[in-house]
Amino acid sequence: MPEDIQKIIPVDSPSLEELHHTLNELLEEEKFKEAREFLGNLHHAEIARLMSSLGALERNIVFDLLEKESQHDVLPELEEPDQEELLDRLSDERIGDILEQLDSDDAADIAGLLDESVRSRVLEATEAEDREEVEKLLSYDEESAGGLMALELVTVSDKAIARDAIETVRKAREAEEIEDIHYVYVLDHELHLKGRLSILDLMLAPGKQPVSEILDPDMITISSDLDQEEVARIFRRYDLISAPVVENDGKLVGRITVDDIVDVIQDEAEEDLGFLGGVGEEEVSERSLFRASRARLPWLLIAFFGELLSVLVLASYETELATLLVIAFFIPVVIAVAGNVGIQSSTIVVRGLATGDIPLHHTFKRIGREVIVGFINGIVISLLFAGVIILWQRDLKVAFAVSFSLICVIVIAAVTGAMIPFALKKFKQDPAHASGPFITMTNDVIGLAVYMILTTNILL
Amino acid sequence: MPEDIQKIIPVDSPSLEELHHTLNELLEEEKFKEAREFLGNLHHAEIARLMSSLGALERNIVFDLLEKESQHDVLPELEEPDQEELLDRLSDERIGDILEQLDSDDAADIAGLLDESVRSRVLEATEAEDREEVEKLLSYDEESAGGLMALELVTVSDKAIARDAIETVRKAREAEEIEDIHYVYVLDHELHLKGRLSILDLMLAPGKQPVSEILDPDMITISSDLDQEEVARIFRRYDLISAPVVENDGKLVGRITVDDIVDVIQDEAEEDLGFLGGVGEEEVSERSLFRASRARLPWLLIAFFGELLSVLVLASYETELATLLVIAFFIPVVIAVAGNVGIQSSTIVVRGLATGDIPLHHTFKRIGREVIVGFINGIVISLLFAGVIILWQRDLKVAFAVSFSLICVIVIAAVTGAMIPFALKKFKQDPAHASGPFITMTNDVIGLAVYMILTTNILL
Numbered sequence: 001m002p003e004d005i006q007k008i009i010p011v012d013s014p015s016l017e018e019l020h021h022t023l024n025e026l027l028e029e030e031k032f033k034e035a036r037e038f039l040g041n042l043h044h045a046e047i048a049r050l051m052s053s054l055g056a057l058e059r060n061i062v063f064d065l066l067e068k069e070s071q072h073d074v075l076p077e078l079e080e081p082d083q084e085e086l087l088d089r090l091s092d093e094r095i096g097d098i099l100e101q102l103d104s105d106d107a108a109d110i111a112g113l114l115d116e117s118v119r120s121r122v123l124e125a126t127e128a129e130d131r132e133e134v135e136k137l138l139s140y141d142e143e144s145a146g147g148l149m150a151l152e153l154v155t156v157s158d159k160a161i162a163r164d165a166i167e168t169v170r171k172a173r174e175a176e177e178i179e180d181i182h183y184v185y186v187l188d189h190e191l192h193l194k195g196r197l198s199i200l201d202l203m204l205a206p207g208k209q210p211v212s213e214i215l216d217p218d219m220i221t222i223s224s225d226l227d228q229e230e231v232a233r234i235f236r237r238y239d240l241i242s243a244p245v246v247e248n249d250g251k252l253v254g255r256i257t258v259d260d261i262v263d264v265i266q267d268e269a270e271e272d273l274g275f276l277g278g279v280g281e282e283e284v285s286e287r288s289l290f291r292a293s294r295a296r297l298p299w300l301l302i303a304f305f306g307e308l309l310s311v312l313v314l315a316s317y318e319t320e321l322a323t324l325l326v327i328a329f330f331i332p333v334v335i336a337v338a339g340n341v342g343i344q345s346s347t348i349v350v351r352g353l354a355t356g357d358i359p360l361h362h363t364f365k366r367i368g369r370e371v372i373v374g375f376i377n378g379i380v381i382s383l384l385f386a387g388v389i390i391l392w393q394r395d396l397k398v399a400f401a402v403s404f405s406l407i408c409v410i411v412i413a414a415v416t417g418a419m420i421p422f423a424l425k426k427f428k429q430d431p432a433h434a435s436g437p438f439i440t441m442t443n444d445v446i447g448l449a450v451y452m453i454l455t456t457n458i459l460l
Numbered sequence: 461m462p463e464d465i466q467k468i469i470p471v472d473s474p475s476l477e478e479l480h481h482t483l484n485e486l487l488e489e490e491k492f493k494e495a496r497e498f499l500g501n502l503h504h505a506e507i508a509r510l511m512s513s514l515g516a517l518e519r520n521i522v523f524d525l526l527e528k529e530s531q532h533d534v535l536p537e538l539e540e541p542d543q544e545e546l547l548d549r550l551s552d553e554r555i556g557d558i559l560e561q562l563d564s565d566d567a568a569d570i571a572g573l574l575d576e577s578v579r580s581r582v583l584e585a586t587e588a589e590d591r592e593e594v595e596k597l598l599s600y601d602e603e604s605a606g607g608l609m610a611l612e613l614v615t616v617s618d619k620a621i622a623r624d625a626i627e628t629v630r631k632a633r634e635a636e637e638i639e640d641i642h643y644v645y646v647l648d649h650e651l652h653l654k655g656r657l658s659i660l661d662l663m664l665a666p667g668k669q670p671v672s673e674i675l676d677p678d679m680i681t682i683s684s685d686l687d688q689e690e691v692a693r694i695f696r697r698y699d700l701i702s703a704p705v706v707e708n709d710g711k712l713v714g715r716i717t718v719d720d721i722v723d724v725i726q727d728e729a730e731e732d733l734g735f736l737g738g739v740g741e742e743e744v745s746e747r748s749l750f751r752a753s754r755a756r757l758p759w760l761l762i763a764f765f766g767e768l769l770s771v772l773v774l775a776s777y778e779t780e781l782a783t784l785l786v787i788a789f790f791i792p793v794v795i796a797v798a799g800n801v802g803i804q805s806s807t808i809v810v811r812g813l814a815t816g817d818i819p820l821h822h823t824f825k826r827i828g829r830e831v832i833v834g835f836i837n838g839i840v841i842s843l844l845f846a847g848v849i850i851l852w853q854r855d856l857k858v859a860f861a862v863s864f865s866l867i868c869v870i871v872i873a874a875v876t877g878a879m880i881p882f883a884l885k886k887f888k889q890d891p892a893h894a895s896g897p898f899i900t901m902t903n904d905v906i907g908l909a910v911y912m913i914l915t916t917n918i919l920l
Contacts, residue, residue: 016819043698045697045698045699049697049816166664169663169664173660180660181660199660199663200641202663203662203663204626204630204633236719237506241701241718258722259701262695266696266725269725269732270811272729273729273736273807273810273811276736277804277896279804279807284812284818285812289833289836292829293833293836296837297840299800300797300800300837300840300841303797307792307796307797310793310796311792314792315789318785321785322785325778325782328774329771331791332767332770332774332904333767336770336900337763337764339763340738340760340896343737347733347734348737348742351730351734351744356509357512357744359476359477359513372749373749380757380760381764384764388768436736436737440800
């Protein structure tokens with residue numbers, strides 16, 4: 001069925017906003033038949049995006065308007081809060097039905113969202129095979145290779161010939177068990193993984209060739225307990241599109257495909273951004289204002305209680321400040337610049353540790369580098385600052401005291417900013433948890449203390 | 461050649477640190493033969509990582525120790541600063557040789573790093589076909605689909621049968637023109653793209669079946685001028701592993717594969733993180749301290765000059781501060797908390813705009829949401845603050861003035877933080893450029909002014 005070029009999905013055709021507008025109109029006018037048709041022409045990923053831009057009521061209506069098959073495609077694409085909302089409303093039976101239709105990894109993700117009591121009711125009612133798959137996948141840590149993998153695999157014995165392997169692929173395809181097949185995995189009689197056959201090699205091989213002659217034994221295998229961030233690094237490093245997952249005993253248990261890795265990379269990057277910005281793991285699509293505020297409050301409390309120490313520092317210099325108020329004026333500049341230097345250093349170190357570009361044995365080298373970069377910029381800003389103070393206050397001594405303190409504060413901030421992520425990594429914590437608010441607060445308090453000590457000693 | 465399970469590359473075998481240590485020892489003892497053997501056993505991605513952890517001298521020695529073929533594999537995997545360093549040392553002839561061996565997209569990336577004069581000299585000496593490919597790719601914006609794509613494609617006519625397509629793949633493979641083939645693209649006589657054949661479908665089809673019967677016409681095509689961030693979103697949304705790139709006239713020009721998209725996602729996320737952290741586009745692997753310091757200085761200057769306004773605000777309240785020094789003590793808390801609230805709001809909005817989770821027509825809804833979340837947390841922190849002040853100063857009026865001002869400052873910070881990224885997006889700028897230092901500085905100045913106005917008016 002050759003088709004016109006127009007049938008190829010144009011990527012820049014109707015924007016989400018236009019689709020949203022059309023759908024909303026159809027719903028408002030209760031033209032449900034037309035809405036159903038409209039949705040039928042969209043890709044499931046498009047429907048999912050559209051649904052998350054709707055209100056809760058409309059979202060539920062749209063989901064009900066979809067064909068059952070389309071529901072199965074759309075549900076895994078939705079954001080978690082939306083999935084939970086829909087699941088709340090569906091009967092146990094319907095959920096069980098959905099789980100049976102989904103790929104094992106998607107089914108496990110959905111089942112993982114259910115309350116324990118609902119989940120065990122639902123799973124009891126599903127087919128034994130599907131239940132076991134979901135339960136097996138749920139037994140892995142959600143953020144490990146096991147939590148990422150799907151169990152659907154095409155395997156052949158190492159005694160097979162190419163034609164056998166092709167027939168196995170055909171059967172798997174006809175049974176609709178597995179959609180995207182990149183490799184056929186070759187197992188020995190103990191079910192240990194011997195290698196893999198790419199579909200491309202299989203297509204080009206003569207039918208009678210033993211698979212043992214065309215398999216690739218030097219593939220990269222992922223251990224089921226490996227952290228997903230490390231799995232993503234391996235996919236990036238070796239440009240993988242699919243990788244087999246093995247248990248510690250070398251038994252093949254599943255496979256991870258690059259589409260899930262792309263999501264992991266995005267999620268991990270967003271998590272790092274969230275920590276730097278002090279919103280933690282708050283989802284952009286979080287609908288509960290209460291949950292959003294709760295996700296952010298800890299960072300604000302860190303800032304609040306930490307800065308109370310700044311208040312103490314200032315209060316302990318009450319007499320000095322009363323006689324020399326001018327040094328108080330410059331406090332915002334000093335702590336803002338130092339805070340920024342600290343965040344700069346920590347940002348670079350957090351990024352480098354996350355991508356693996358900074359190896360842990362470079363700790364001191366890297367801190368040294370950050371100090372030098374901080375120092376160079378400290379000199380520039382301090383000279384500017386001294387110039388401004390001289391022009392404004394016509395007081396060389398104040399200019400010297402303030403700008404000299406600023407350099408010291410900046411260097412300390414560069415050290416703190418670089419050191420905290422390394423320290424976290426050393427103690428097996430995620431360096432990204434050296435959040436922006438925490439580093440800013442630390443530098444504010446230390447910086448303010450150093451500034452007050454230096455300036456008052458020089459000037460009084 | 462069936463191999464033992466041990467031959468499968470174990471992912472958690474020798475760490476980078478151990479490899480680094482071994483290699484360094486071999487180099488120090490000038491055991492170059494052993495070093496060459498050691499390198500010969502490593503994957504090229506591993507060698508690239510290892511090289512970037514070495515000093516400049518060792519890096520050059522290691523590169524020279526590699527087989528030519530291995531050099532071709534390793535070079536594209538290196539970080540840009542390392543690539544530039546190596547290219548500086550290679551002869552024009554050798555660079556031309558490398559360009560001829562690389563895939564078109566890698567060749568164009570490498571050629572793009574050369575100074576214009578070197579590049580034209582090198583390209584003049586390379587084969588016409590390779591030169592044209594590189595020049596064609598360099599004509600696209602580096603951050604567009606055209607800049608990402610490779611020109612290597614396997615295509616067949618829409619009149620062909622399955623067997624023809626398979627033979628075309630076989631030839632392309634034997635000519636070593638293209639390594640990873642996921643699809644064969646089907647063209648009509650005007651070279652317009654009619655659809656694609658997956659290798660899987662091709663393998664399962666009878667040899668005599670016309671390709672027009674098995675092609676998938678509903679594929680997603682990417683326009684060559686599309687921004688790479690948008691390309692990445694499309695890959696993520698539709699779970700693609702490869703996509704054809706077409707010109708505006710519908711002519712197929714190249715393909716983008718998911719391994720490059722994975723890098724785009726990582727790079728774009730790092731860029732966002734870099735702006736939030738005030739380091740801009742500084743590379744973690746940047747070796748020049750001068751360039752690192754120059755990348756960061758603009759943000760520090762923004763903070764510095766911005767905060768001079770804070771100094772002006774404070775100085776204009778000199779008399780009030782002299783009589784009521786206690787309100788100065790609380791300034792660090794007020795600006796730190798407000799600064800964090802602003803960064804929290806902007807982080808969520810920047811993330812949402814980057815992933816497309818926040819559509820632009822939700823601007824006011826979103827800003828409203830951020831204000832409410834800020835207000836809820838503002839109440840919590842302000843009550844705590846009031847409590848602390850009452851216990852410490854035993855002054856209800858000061859407690860009220862300070863904590864009431866704090867709520868106002870927080871709400872303003874939430875509005876500013878959420879608004880700036882939206883405004884940038886509206887004016888076609890990257891919302892991520894609403895960097896942390898800029899938002900913090902803006903909120904510091906506005907917050908301080910509001911705090912001083914409110915507290916002095918209430919208390920004096």
